[in-house]
């Protein structure tokens with residue numbers, strides 16, 4: 001008798017556990033419901049392409065990409081170009097106010113500096129570790145600023 005009652009009690013306990021487990025499983029809230037309950041507005045995860053597009057749009061304003069910054073070009077010019085390109089140098093004085101280089105732009109400067117066009121044999125083409133594309137743009141801005149009439 002005692003043994004049978006114990007077995008029956010175990011049965012009740014087991015049934016209760018199963019029932020609780022089932023209720024818990026069925027009552028599981030969705031992610032959306034949890035967010036709602038906590039007052040969270042989930043931020044949609046952007047895909048890589050969208051991020052790349054947004055980054056490009058933010059960083060590349062095509063108008064000023066090659067315009068350069070004169071203040072940054074000054075030190076570059078003094079360090080790299082001035083020995084030859086000054087009033088006292090062997091090459092044309094690019095900074096002469098109102099001179100022919102007052103309107104020089106990136107597109108003109110690039111082949112001279114990167115490919116060594118008209119710069120042969122000295123100083124020849126500048127490698128990117130010597131002069132970056134940004135340096136070329138900045139030098140251009142500095143020449144325009146100094147040579148302005």
Ligand code: HEC
Pocket residue numbers: 077080081082083084085090091092094104109112113118119122123131139
């Ligand atoms: C070792 C001397 C030397 C250095 C350094 C040098 N140049 Fe020149 N550059 C010359 C010579 C020489 C010419 C050719 C002049 C000519 O034939 O009329 C020249 C030509 C040029 C021209 C074309 C001028 C024209 O006649 O239309 C530009 C622009 C120029 N250099 C820019 C630069 C810039 C910017 C730098 C610095 C990053 C630089 N150069 C560094 C010697 C130098």
